[in-house]
Each structure stands twice: as structure tokens, then as C-alpha cells.
Amino acid sequence: MSHTHEAGWAHAPGALRGPAWLREPSDPNALVPQLWSHHAEKRDGVLTLAGVPAGSIAVEHGTPAYVLDEDDFRARARAFRDGFAGYDVYYAGKAFLCTAVARWIAEEGLHLDVCSGGELTVAERAGFPMERVGFHGNNKSLGELERAVTLGVGRIIVDSFDEIDRLAAVTHELGRDAAVMVRVTAGVEAHTHEYIATAHEDQKFGFSINAGDAFEAVLRVLAAPGLRLQGLHSHIGSQIFDTSGFEVAARRVLALHERVATELDVVMPEMDLGGGFGIAYTTQDEPAEPAILAAGITRIVEQECRGRGIAVPQLSVEPGRAIVGPSVCTLYSVGTVKPVTLDAGAVRTYVSVDGGMSDNIRTALYDADYSCTLASRASQAPPVLGRVVGKHCEAGDIVVKDEFVPGDIAAGDLLAVPGTGAYCRSMASNYNHALRPPVIAVRDGVARVIVRRETEDDLLATDVGDER
Template sequence: MNPQISSNQINQEGHLTIGGVDTIELAQEFGTPLVVYDVAQIRSQIRAFKKVFEEEKVKYAVSYASKAFSAVAMYQICEQEGAHTDVVSAGELATAIRANYPMNFVSFHGNNKSAAELEMAVDHHVGKIILDNFYEIELLSQILEEKDSQINVMLRITPGISAHTHEYDQTGQIDSKFGFDLESGQADQALQEVLANPRMNVLGLHAHIGSQIFELNGFQMAAQKLVEVAAHWRDQFGYTSQVINVGGGFGIKYTEQDQPLKPEEFVRAIIKEIKNSCEKVDLPVPEIDIEPGRSIVGPAGYNLYKVGSQKTVPGLLSYITVDGGMGDNIRPALYQAEYETVSANDPQKEITQEVRIAGKYCESGDILAQNQALPDVKPGDILAMLDTGAYGYSMASNYNRNARPAVVFVENGQAKEVIRRESLADLIHLDESYVD
């Protein structure tokens, strides 16, 4: 049996269960493809992060990076667990508003926020706006003046640290579209501009070095760099940072080849590095914020697919086709991301073949798994792809005019549909006729 599944996830019928619910019954009730989240696992990881901070006795915020998966139900879970959240668009903010999520717990990110998005953030009194560039400082200044309003801000810097991850997931290196550069003096200039603006209350500084990172060193270097900048700002401009936000990016286990630390171990190392660095420069330890997304929802998510056609070519791996694909999980095609997939009908069944798992989309690159060990399967069987909770549904599309799947939350043996499956009517409801 795949080691990423525990024996207590197998019920008397031999089926895979999630949160105490039979996956075969989930597929029958809600259809496939289907995205399923184990809510208890989400709660457990948020609590594990919070516990580290409390043990280290520092002021903190665990801010869920909702780009990993944004839904009304997810914001409701975050609120129940006392987690903050960060949003990167008007759509994510609108979803949080719909969930009655506390706006003072919201951070607004993005490298090209529109005037409408900034106005929305100001109107709803979000907790802070993470400023990314000089254009945004000017734009926000105009909006605050027009609305006779004030807001908390932080400055995102690029610390010049390249994380060991996929190049598309790197964000902290000097040559990045995000943040104010340190070496050129952009960060110092940005600080002076916002300090001179009485409508902006500068809380501190922020950096994010990338995603799906396995090594402590990058985070420790980033933490040290942020403290160095904070000390420089104190000495040069008389400004003391109240908050240092080290972002997220803690790696998770997708396959047997992945050997990540527990996400909370990254956080403990970051806290200790900030404490030590602050002591060296005689700086009070600030509030320490983190922004985990993948590590909170990734391992809690599963994609359920129904097996359809199969193609066997002598001398090559066979293709097993499922009823989903790149429309509900583009990461294998976009990033060459790898996942483990098991038979939901019988995860303990003897492995008999190495196959490619193909999607139904009209693209040769629509391959969910290039080399997956599976037992014999037949049309109608259910496959469960593991650890799909981050950036699957949130990057889903209607390519080939396929409907996006439903999303179900399971907890304590109960299942609840939190995002309905799109209908064919949903797919065309924005279309307008060209010919009368």
C-alpha cells in the first residue's frame, strides 16, 4: 500500500476513506472528477504552526495564502482557527467578504493591483496592503487622499536569495517581478516615500523567496536579511519595524522522492534566526508573520477520477485515461509536477503495472502522471490522486469547454459540497449572440 496512505483510511469494504467518508460513495454522490478536502488535516496544520509560535513566546500571525485554494468555506475554516489570510485579487477579497471573514485579518498582495482593487481594499478596511512597487505607492496615495482615509502597509523586498525550487516558483532573487530591490536602493527610497505619507502606517517589511522549498538555509538567510534591513532602517531613518513577514513556501511530500521537513520545523528555525539576529543588532523582536498556503491545504486534498479508456502499445507504457486532467490540475503539464495515485476501490490491491495516467483534454501534454504504479483497473474504477489540495482547483480552467469539478469538505464522517460542480448552462451563461 502507498505509504502516504494510513491503514486507518481503509474501511471494511477495502475502500479508501477521507475524513471517515468512503471515496467510492463520494464519487457516486457528487460525481467525478471531484476535489475532496480532509478538514481535520487543515485544522491540524494551522494549529501546529500556531503552537510553535506560542512555544517560542513571540507575537505572530499565521496568514493562510489563499491563492493555494480560495473558497468561502476555506475562509470560514481559517476564521474558526484564528488564522489570518492574504489575498491577491478582488476575487479572493470578494470571496473572503462573502464568508464574513474579519477584514482586519486580511493582507492584500500583488505586483499590479488595479485602482479598483486598491479602492476595494480601502473601502473594506483590510488589515494591511503589501506594497510592491512605486506605481502602487502613488496609486494608493491618490486613493487614500480621495477617500480621506488611512491604511496599514508593509513593503515587500526582494532579498536576493534564490530558493532551490522550480524557476517559476522562485520569487526572492534580485531579478524578480516582485518587490523593491535592496542593492539598488529601491527599498530605502520606498520606505522614505511611505514614511512621508501620513495616510500610510508602515508596519514593517515582507519577503517571500519561493515555493515548495525543502531546505532550511534559504529561509534562515531570508530571516537574517530582513533583520539586517530592519536594523538599517532604524539606524538610517529612525524607523523601527513592528512586523517582519517571511512569507511561506514550505515544501510538502508529493512522492516518495520528496523528503521535506515538517512545515512547523521551518517556522521554528525562522523564529530562532530572527531572535538571534535581532539580539546581535540590539533590535526588539518584532511580530513574526508567515504565509503558508500549500503546506496547509496541499496534503489535505485529493482528486477523485473515474477510469475510462485504456491504450496499450507494445514496448511502451500503457495509457489509462480518466475523466479529468489539465482542466482541474494543470500543474503536471505546467510545472512537470508529480503526484502519487492509488486505486480508491482497493488501495491494498497488488501492484501489477506501470502506466501513464492521461487526462481527457485535447492536448498531448495532458498527462497527470508519466509513470505510476497501479493494480489492474477497469473502466468505472475510481482513482485517487493524493496531495492535490494546493493550486489544483485554484488554477482550474474550462479548457475544451469542460465544467470545473465540485469541491467537497469532509470532517468527522460527514461530507458537504462547498463548491458546486459547474453545469453546461454555467459554461455558456456569459456568451452573447453575434447574429440576431
């Protein structure tokens, strides 16, 4: 029950056929394992997550709800920690962060990357070791920098000349040093959506290596008494499945690393190659295991360093989606089912659920693909091609663009969408004054709330009215 990007439709009277890549499931009551957490299974058609039936989660906690498999999350974190042995592995908190997740990351021995004052607040509230925190962001405020330096954040990734000056002023004012990495753009075009490719030149992140800005940034950091230059940082994009992009980026970043050592007699101790490792949203996606990615990246860096006659710096990477993405699914309740007749008598079945773009904006924003499954019962009905849509007043409010669903799907059924751990809750909104869903952690047959559902009081808390 999965697919990839649309490639055109073949119409037949009375039915809507999918493109060649979309096939009817051989067993509509089965799961495609690579799309789900390791502890998701179907029992008599009912989805269970770490031993907890989807129906019991819906009854106790309502829908929509994000369901996070804690053991799966921890296992994926360990897989990156162990697969990238010798690296500093930073969990990218922007994918999804709450205090419970921050504590799990700390317990599993990973570092944490944050990119806002709010994310830093979560890390502080969770008691995360600040020396293991990296602070990203292309426009950090003066207050955010002051707080990061005061807390002793392990490294700050600078992204502009303004920020270098601002951070230097902060360290002088506070009488404290700050460890700094310089974010660079390597001119690599990652094979991903334009909005999540971050290493090409025409975008907001980093200093251009080609234009000479990156070398100038290094000079300015070295000239600032309160800044300690740790190394260069490169991030080429997101949802990446192979190491080819990392190879080009590493070569260009290491060339700059060597230039700094040769011309300035400064050997930077670290280098960060970023994250962006992909996950399987559909059967068309084939992500590599962390150990395989690590072997490929290590080989690339070691060969390049050997060719240049330089030592291999301390390396770091920043997985986020690849850890939390598959660990979460979203549960929805079906509200309406509407067969819509299209051209030439073709029919598409619209399945409306009680969430939508307020809890998963990625389909509308990135043209992202998702899969789904009937979660509350078995069905022997022939599958029909459906589109899962939300309840918002927006034509683009689509959760799953095209998926085979049971022909008898009806109001009251539960539907589950896998792979929603990354950027769904993080980018959730109150569009149409919707209440953001809870995050329910499941483990060993027990479900518990780690982020509660918003209430109408939460919704109105900042609405001060018009008192005169």
C-alpha cells in the first residue's frame, strides 16, 4: 500500500487506475514492514503498536494522535551511534523534539542539535548536557546567542558575518569563550525537493566556498578573541539515500580545510558533514543502514585526506528524520467517504479524516508521499484507489495523495499513516483554529502521553481580546 511521485494517470470507464508504479496490495490487511516502526503489526486486521491496539489509543487519547514507538526510536538512535562509531552523532532536534525525546537521546549517548531558542529551552528543561549541544540557525538573535554562551553550549554554528560580529560582542560582554563552526555551502545539488536542498549557492544558508566568503568567515572568527574555531560545517539537504552528494561536498570542504591549514597555519580539529539521511515513506524509497552510510562517508573522507596529506578531523553527522521518522505513525478517524466521478467515468474515493495539513503540512508543502492502512479492523473488500484528505478549508489539504484503500472503508474507521515522526508535529499549526494533536509514546504494551493534546484554553491563551 505505497507509492512514489505521480507520473500520470490511465483512465478506464468507472475506475481510476494509478500509474505504473502503483499496484494493488497483495494483502490489504498486511503492513509493508520498512514503512513502520519495528514493533508495529496487524492482529486480525487491527494495528498494534508496541503491543498497544490502535483502537485503545484512539479511545483513551482521541484522534488525530501521533504514536511514537520508544524502543524503535532508541534502537535507531543506537544504530547511528554504533554505525558511526568514532563520530559525534548529533540528533537533529528540528525533526521532532520534546523533553522526553531529549532525555532518550542523552541516555543513548548522542549529542543534540538545536536551531532556535525554543529548542534550546527544551534541551535545558530536559537537563541535556550542554557541552553536547550544537546550536544552528541562520538568524540567531542577540538574546539566543547570550543564552547559548551563558549555558555553555558545546558549539555554535555561525551562518553570517553579522552573526560572527554579534557573537564576538556577546563573548566579550560575558567574558566567556564560544566554540564555533563555520557553515559553508559546497555548491552541491542534492537530489531532493528544492526547499530541502541546502548546499547549492542560491539559498539562505552558509558561506559560499566558491565565492570566497567561507575563507573570509574563517579569518573573521580567528580574529575574534572570544571565538574558538572548531571546524567547518556542511549540510547538503534532506531525504538523501546515497553518499554521492557527500563525496563532492567532502572534497570541497576538505580543500578549504587544507587551505586554512596551509595559508593560516591553523588545523581545525573538527568537520561536520550534516545529516539529511532518508527514510522509506513508500516502497520506492530504499534507505541504507547507518553502518553502510558511515562506511561510505568514512572512506570518502579518508581517501581525500590521504590524497591531500592531512589528518582526518573529528567527524560529526546530524541524523534527525532517519531516527524519529519511522518511529511514529499518525492515527486518524475517518469522517466521510466520498466517491468522486472524474473524466471518462473514472472514480476517485476521497477519504476525509479528522486532521490534515495542521498536523502534516509536508504533502502540501513538499509534494511529499505517504502511505496508509486501515487500522481498526480487517477487510476483505476489493481495494479502490483513494485520496486521504483533511478537514481544513483548503483544496490542498491532502495527507496521502494516492493509495489503495478497502472498498468498504467508512466513517468511524481508524486510518494510520506511517513515517510521520519527522517534521509533522514540529511543523504542526493551528490552521482553522485546530488543536495540535498529542504525542503518545508506546512501549511494552503501555501507552503514555509525552506531549498532551492542545485544549481550547491553550488556543485562546494568547488571545487578549479587545478590552478598552
